[in-house]
Amino acid sequence: MGEATGIEIKNLYKIFGPNGKEMVQKVKDGMSKAELNEKFNHVLGLNNINISMPGGKIQVVMGLSGSGKSTLIRHINRLIDPTDGEVLYGSDDVCKMSQKELREFRRHKTAMVFQKFALLPHRTVLKNTVYGLEIQGVPMKEAEKRASRWIARVGLEGFEDHYPNQLSGGMQQRVGLARALTNDADILLMDEAFSALDPLIRMDMQTVLLDLQEELHKTVVFITHDLDEALRLGDRIAILRDGAVIQQGSGQEIVLRPADKYIADFVKEVNRGRVILVDTVMDTTKRAENDLTIESGIMLEEAAKTFAETGLGEANVVNRDGQPIGVLNVQDTISAMVTPATH
Numbered sequence: 001m002g003e004a005t006g007i008e009i010k011n012l013y014k015i016f017g018p019n020g021k022e023m024v025q026k027v028k029d030g031m032s033k034a035e036l037n038e039k040f041n042h043v044l045g046l047n048n049i050n051i052s053m054p055g056g057k058i059q060v061v062m063g064l065s066g067s068g069k070s071t072l073i074r075h076i077n078r079l080i081d082p083t084d085g086e087v088l089y090g091s092d093d094v095c096k097m098s099q100k101e102l103r104e105f106r107r108h109k110t111a112m113v114f115q116k117f118a119l120l121p122h123r124t125v126l127k128n129t130v131y132g133l134e135i136q137g138v139p140m141k142e143a144e145k146r147a148s149r150w151i152a153r154v155g156l157e158g159f160e161d162h163y164p165n166q167l168s169g170g171m172q173q174r175v176g177l178a179r180a181l182t183n184d185a186d187i188l189l190m191d192e193a194f195s196a197l198d199p200l201i202r203m204d205m206q207t208v209l210l211d212l213q214e215e216l217h218k219t220v221v222f223i224t225h226d227l228d229e230a231l232r233l234g235d236r237i238a239i240l241r242d243g244a245v246i247q248q249g250s251g252q253e254i255v256l257r258p259a260d261k262y263i264a265d266f267v268k269e270v271n272r273g274r275v276i277l278v279d280t281v282m283d284t285t286k287r288a289e290n291d292l293t294i295e296s297g298i299m300l301e302e303a304a305k306t307f308a309e310t311g312l313g314e315a316n317v318v319n320r321d322g323q324p325i326g327v328l329n330v331q332d333t334i335s336a337m338v339t340p341a342t343h
Contacts, residue, residue: 004056004186004219005090007076012049012085014071014243017042020083033242045071047244049085053236056217058209060234062224068243069223073191076221077110078102089187107136111180115192118176119164125151125175126160132183143182150178154208170201177208181216190222194229206232227266231255231275239263251275273301273337278317281336282326288316294328296320300337303328 015023015036023042033044046068053059061069074080075087078094087094089109097105111132119128126144129151133143151160154174164172173193180188190209194202206229213220224230230237231251238248247259255275258264279296292315294303306315307330314329 004217006055006057006219007053007059007187007221008086008088009049009051009053009072009075010086010088012046012072012075012087013083014045014068014075014080015042015083016045024084044243046075046082047242049240049243049245051238051245051248053219053221055219057235058213058220058222058233060222060224060230060237061240062227062230062234062237063240064225066242067240069225069240070191071243072240073189073221073223076187076189077106077112107132108183109185110187110189111183111185112189112191113173113176113180113193115195119172121164124161124163125156125167125178128164128175129179129182131179136183146184147178147182150181151175153181153212154178168201169197170205173197173205174208177205177212181212186219188218188220190220192223192225195224195226202229209233227270231270239266252277252280256280271301273304274299276300276336278303278328278333279326281332282317282328283332284326286327287324288314288327290314292316293318293322293324296325300333304330304333304337307333 013024013027015027017023017040020042023036023040027036027044027047036042036044049072051059061072063069071080075082076094078097082095085095094105120131123131126147129147130143133146148160151157154177156171156174156178159167159171164175167175176193194205197205210233222233234251236248237251237254238245239254240246241262247254247263252275254263255267255270255272258267276299278294278298278300281300290312292306292310292312294306294315294317296317296319307313314327316324317326317328319325
């Protein structure tokens with residue numbers, strides 16, 4: 001398997017209304033969303049979006065309802081045409097593809113998982129899962145073999161002949177995921193995929209996705225309005241408000257250095273022990289006197305447990321080769337876990 005291709009979104013604007021193209025310049029000149037709506041009756045959906053979505057990683061796009069996140073994800077497979085800007089997949093601009101190229105791209109390169117499952121009620125689990133391959137013209141025997149593998153992989157072995165109405169919401173969403181994976185697309189587009197599920201089932205599905213991703217390294221674009229979900233899943237997170245990106249980075253960066261009060265309020269309640277790495281807090285200039293070691297790359301919560309179990313106050317943080325790269329002490333660990341972001 002080669003390196004997965006990332007997605008580059010450059011200077012992307014979407015203005016809803018009959019004269020969107022003419023309105024872009026007004027927005028570029030500084031006109032606000034509210035003013036555009038009041039004066040010209042056009043709606044600013046996306047305002048100069050620039051995001052580098054890394055190949056083989058999970059890019060979360062987060063924001064409240066109306067922030068533009070669902071509009072954004074629909075530009076990646078061009079269910080929505082942009083008013084201005086580029087969506088690059090490798091060197092191909094999705095916005096410039098012909099209808100034929102776009103059809104090929106949608107069929108072979110992207111797969112979408114929706115909040116409402118979007119299963120066909122008259123088809124069994126197996127027949128829902130092979131649907132994309134059927135459209136691609138893959139012979140049925142081969143399609144069913146591939147589909148069966150993914151049905152088992154998402155934990156639904158034995159349910160192949162059930163219909164959607166015989167399944168719980170969590171199971172239906174597993175079918176949606178199996179269908180997307182059966183297509184063997186490079187890009188998984190997940191629009192609020194777990195939002196309709198109960199909290200425990202939702203956590204369960206997040207675990208399924210993380211386990212699969214560890215093996216598959218797809219380029220995943222995951223839309224959510226839930227910060228805990230964003231932090232758990234996202235290698236990178238972009239936060240949207242009113243159609244504009246207001247901060248992007250790793251979960252850690254966003255929790256430790258919120259860009260403004262809006263984000264600071266968002267991250268206030270976060271369990272920081274599950275977001276911040278020991279590497280961020282350790283002192284690289286020292287070495288510990290004792291033999292206690294903590295692995296680089298683990299979360300503070302894990303380190304705190306180690307301190308609690310051993311009763312020791314500090315430990316060497318070691319890299320993969322077992323070489324010490326810094327010292328973590330219990331006071332710094334606790335204060336980093338409890339200090340809220342201030343603005």
